[in-house]
Amino acid sequence: MEQTSRRNIDTSTIMVRIIGYGFIGLFALCCLFPFILIVSSSFSSEKAIMESGFALWPKEFSTFAYEIVFKNPRLVIGSYFVTLAITIVGTAVGLFIIAMTGYALQRQDFLYRNKISFYIYFTTLFSGGLVPFYLLMTKYLHLQDNYLAVLLPGLLSPFLIIMMKAFTKSIPHEITESAKMDGAGDFTIFLKIILPMSTPALATIGLFIALGYWNEWYNSMLFLSPNMEYRPLQLFLYNVVTSADFIRNSAAASNVPAQDIPLETMKMATAVVATGPVILFYPFVQKYFISGITIGAVKG
């Protein structure tokens, strides 16, 4: 088969392939380009950037920006710790609740499944908007300057509950039925039978939650004030990117004179430090994200 099809290749197929390789190759390069730019700039000397701008290859190699970032690593490490803690706790708790809800809502013998599903789904159709949410969080729940303001709102999302429902639907109902015959309760069935059987689904949904927490900056920006010492990583990066004063302050302990602090390269170095680990980790878990969007799209 392989041989015949290879012999039968006509010019149109060759042309389509050339276009395909060219188009995909070019698009992939465009996707990669800004990342190379940022890494290269972070390893460049500030002087070279002042003179000739950001470039794909450092004109003058320097690790000065990283040295300053790590000379006083307290802030960066503190940020890492805050983000890591929020991500781990939030993912564990969120995943458990989503799995539990998703399983209950796809049980055909659960009388209230449609009502509760709609109750959850409706929140994507209509919302109170930012201002009432902000007042609720600050004035009524008093979560200003509290990491819970970042942790709590990210726990669940209707989208992930629907995805979990779609995943657990593929587990045959007979398994629940036979376990019930043996006298197991619903929660025991979920904990002892369903959870161990849905590891791929849990991996996918867990990664979606974790990615959300890792990249979270919106609630951090809304509810954590600038004078908080240890802020989530993306808020830290946001402050570095948007405020030269913030860079100077955070580099103050490094004993580098204020005028010598490399403002531009430090932005890039901080971005690399804040994002690098995720990007290195991501190719290994890519397949879970793919299965997530495929099942999400099938179900709508």
Added chain:
Amino acid sequence: MKTEAVTVQSPTVVVKTKTKESVFKRLWKHRTLLLMCMPAIIFFAIFAYLPMPGLYLAFVNYDYSLGIFDSAFVGFDNFKFLVMTGDLWKLTFNTIAYNLAFIVLGNILQIAVAIMLNELTNKWFKKVSQTIMFLPHFISAVLVGLLAYNILSYDYGVLNSFLKMVGLDPVQTYSNPEIWPYIIVITFLWQSTGYGSIVYFAAIMGLDKSILEAAEIDGANAFQRIRYIIIPWLKPTFIILLLFSLGGVLKGNFGLFYNLVGANNTMLYPTTDIIETYVFRTLMTNFNFSLGSAVSLYQSVFGLVIVLTANWIIRKVSPENSLF
């Protein structure tokens, strides 16, 4: 007669008590599953339903010390203000225009990428390029803003380095509102195309390969196979995704706009201000909570109408895909 009356009456009594009992009985029977849903029910009650009555803010002149429900009632004054200043129209236009550009161009590019990926034969190339194309989807909005700055910065950006190299004048990107629609749309496509193409790629994978082989035997060339088999095969997926995204046409991507444009770049507002960024400003810089809520209420109500319409159309086109 008497006996008849009794026989009629007694069943109703029985039925009545039965339903009354069975509500609790039913609740009791499903108690474990109900309890399992309870954390989610409480979560959405607090973070989604509790803020909803807060939209009453749109009809008052909010006074922080008095609270939402004791502030002075002003009726539709906030909405009148938004209409009179032209803000409401401008925000609606910007939000919808951007979303339409995202949806139309996004889907076209995603389909193109999926079709091209399918034609590639080198497994290694396919895998590596796919991984790279997904990459922009996984980074934070803050980083997207910084990546754009690397390219667009007046003094150090790659764009101006390039323009100077070929002998053209550098452009003042961050003070030139006309070019921002292009910048924002391109950034959106850069970030979402690779990941979005997965759905179409999976759909092509679901196509029976023997159909393509039969077409090849019948003399269809590669272009004809794409044009007459693959593209028609993707049409239902396209229509459903299109309708779904049309439902969200009034919802903006705050992170993208805010981080690209910057927090206080008033010069760019005419072409970059969307509902989300406007509401954010009313809250964080102008402290006009009522005005922000009026825009949010408008967005939620109008958005709901659009979703219901989109769903109504989906039900006509393909009932199994409808939301409800």
